[in-house]
Amino acid sequence: MKEMNLKYEICVIGAGPAGLCAAIAAARQGKKVLVVEKNGYLGGNCALGLPLLGFLDLNGKQIIAGMAQEWVDRLTERGMCEGHRTCPKHNSVTCFHSETFKLVAIDWLREEKVDVLLHLEACDTDVQDGRLKKVTFYGKGNRVTVEADMFIDCTGDGDVAYLAGAEYDMGQEDTGVLQPPTVMCTVEGVDTAKFFDYIEAHPEEMTYSATIDHRPGYDAPYFRASKNHVFVGLRQTFTRLRAEGRMPVERETLIYIKSPNPGEIYINSTRLLRTDATDIVSLTNAELEGQRQVGALVEVLREEVPGFENAFIAAIQPNLGVRETRRIRCHDVLCADQAVAGEIPAETVTLSAYKIDIHSGVDRSTIFSTIKEAYGIPYGCLVPKDVLGLMVAGRNIGVDAKVMASSRIMPVCMALGEAAGYGAALALEKGVEAHEVDVRQVRAKILENNGILTRP
Ligand SMILES: Cc1cc2nc3c(=O)[nH]c(=O)nc-3n(C[C@H](O)[C@H](O)[C@H](O)COP(=O)(O)OP(=O)(O)OC[C@H]3O[C@@H](n4cnc5c(N)ncnc54)[C@H](O)[C@@H]3O)c2cc1C
Numbered sequence: 328m329k330e331m332n333l334k335y336e337i338c339v340i341g342a343g344p345a346g347l348c349a350a351i352a353a354a355r356q357g358k359k360v361l362v363v364e365k366n367g368y369l370g371g372n373c374a375l376g377l378p379l380l381g382f383l384d385l386n387g388k389q390i391i392a393g394m395a396q397e398w399v400d401r402l403t404e405r406g407m408c409e410g411h412r413t414c415p416k417h418n419s420v421t422c423f424h425s426e427t428f429k430l431v432a433i434d435w436l437r438e439e440k441v442d443v444l445l446h447l448e449a450c451d452t453d454v455q456d457g458r459l460k461k462v463t464f465y466g467k468g469n470r471v472t473v474e475a476d477m478f479i480d481c482t483g484d485g486d487v488a489y490l491a492g493a494e495y496d497m498g499q500e501d502t503g504v505l506q507p508p509t510v511m512c513t514v515e516g517v518d519t520a521k522f523f524d525y526i527e528a529h530p531e532e533m534t535y536s537a538t539i540d541h542r543p544g545y546d547a548p549y550f551r552a553s554k555n556h557v558f559v560g561l562r563q564t565f566t567r568l569r570a571e572g573r574m575p576v577e578r579e580t581l582i583y584i585k586s587p588n589p590g591e592i593y594i595n596s597t598r599l600l601r602t603d604a605t606d607i608v609s610l611t612n613a614e615l616e617g618q619r620q621v622g623a624l625v626e627v628l629r630e631e632v633p634g635f636e637n638a639f640i641a642a643i644q645p646n647l648g649v650r651e652t653r654r655i656r657c658h659d660v661l662c663a664d665q666a667v668a669g670e671i672p673a674e675t676v677t678l679s680a681y682k683i684d685i686h687s688g689v690d691r692s693t694i695f696s697t698i699k700e701a702y703g704i705p706y707g708c709l710v711p712k713d714v715l716g717l718m719v720a721g722r723n724i725g726v727d728a729k730v731m732a733s734s735r736i737m738p739v740c741m742a743l744g745e746a747a748g749y750g751a752a753l754a755l756e757k758g759v760e761a762h763e764v765d766v767r768q769v770r771a772k773i774l775e776n777n778g779i780l781t782r783p
Pocket residue numbers: 340341342343344345346363364365366370371372373377378379380381447448449450481482483484486487508509595647648649650720721722723735736737738740
């Protein structure tokens with residue numbers, strides 16, 4: 328085994344939306360930062376073809392900016408994003424070309440002088456007297472041990488916190504059920520004009536179950552007006568195909584995200600029920616079954632849906648998208664009643680206003696609860712309560728399962744990463760623990776970078 332020992336001030340594990348922002352924020356504070364990522368590319372779920380949801384609240388007011396907005400600006404500069412658009416179904420959508428996200432990430436990390444190691448998975452930790460001292464990564468016959476003054480776990484699954492012995496929760500409070508993962512794909516050759524004509528002629532395709540809310544105007548003219556849209560529909564077709572025994576996915580509707588490129592869409596419609604993405608056998612089965620479902624779904628769309636006759640799979644995304652695994656127990660744990668009430672705690676480091684969006688892990692249903700007013704996520708949700716030298720950001724923070732179903736969207740994860748990066752840098756500068764940082768200073772840095780911390 329090839330051995331390497333490295334020493335950094337801050338080590339970020341995971342290069343998804345949270346990890347990239349954590350690394351950039353810490354580097355901008357003058358810290359020597361290493362990002363370690365298990366994939367061969369940067370971006371995490373931002374590379375899957377998903378839209379950035381939740382920049383705007385229910386009333387169309389922007390509630391997330393800062394570094395998350397910088398990503399949008401950089402993608403827009405390259406002609407691969409058109410900014411935020413209000414959506415009668417999702418509050419707002421911000422669609423972008425996911426391959427371009429990877430390219431922006433490479434340039435931006437280089438610009439900020441963040442070091443990167445890919446193809447390495449965090450597999451072991453060295454905890455002494457309750458403090459995380461080192462994390463060991465393995466990949467391609469290499470064992471790389473990183474010593475750092477502060478680690479930020481942005482793995483989505485809280486892998487490092489788990490390995491370091493942090494307490495955590497998983498699944499919905501009442502049932503323990505986890506939201507299901509999805510294998511996504513890129514499809515090209517779609518005749519969108521023909522498809523929208525079909526949708527216009529068949530309004531019954533745009534009906535939803537009672538748990539899914541949407542406002543008027545979510546229709547063919549809305550989709551035609553801009554390629555910046557997310558389509559959720561075809562309910563009639565999906566219901567008919569299921570009755571005929573020809574529907575390969577456990578979904579009531581097709582969901583696609585329009586890419587900025589003509590005829591190109593990203594499909595988010597497989598659902599791998601009863602999956603635990605922290606269990607390697609379950610994960611393997613879900614990846615393979617999800618890829619199989621993608622193939623079968625595109626085939627049936629080609630046969631049945633006007634506009635899809637010449638569509639083809641350009642890519643099956645290299646990793647399934649995981650919605651839910653561990654939530655690390657932190658100094659603060661934000662609960663659904665606080666979020667629904669629109670509470671904004673004094674130590675808030677980002678707002679969030681996306682719906683509570685719970686995909687069932689055992690059937691085809693999805694339950695949405697509207698968030699009427701933005702709520703705040705406090706800094707304490709980023710600091711594990713029982714491991715020192717460690718912060719968490721992104722999907723795996725200290726919130727309950729219902730809040731996670733809202734706070735997991737990528738712009739919020741970016742904002743949480745940015746806050747964790749500032750918090751970690753401040754802890755090192757002041758020689759204090761992460762939980763002892765003066766959160767007013769973290770908030771000041773967020774505001775300096777055009778972040779939003781109060782409701783518009
Ligand atoms: C199917 C699906 C649809 C979604 N739809 C939307 C949507 O439309 N809009 C939206 O805004 N959000 C959406 N989300 C939510 C959002 O994508 C995620 O919650 C968000 O990306 C989480 O960000 P993160 O940085 O915490 O984790 P991730 O984006 O998962 O990034 C984690 C990174 O850590 C790496 N990693 C993991 N474990 C290790 C390890 N042990 N060692 C080293 N590296 C590791 C991973 O490879 C990955 O690059 C969706 C999620 C899914 C799964």
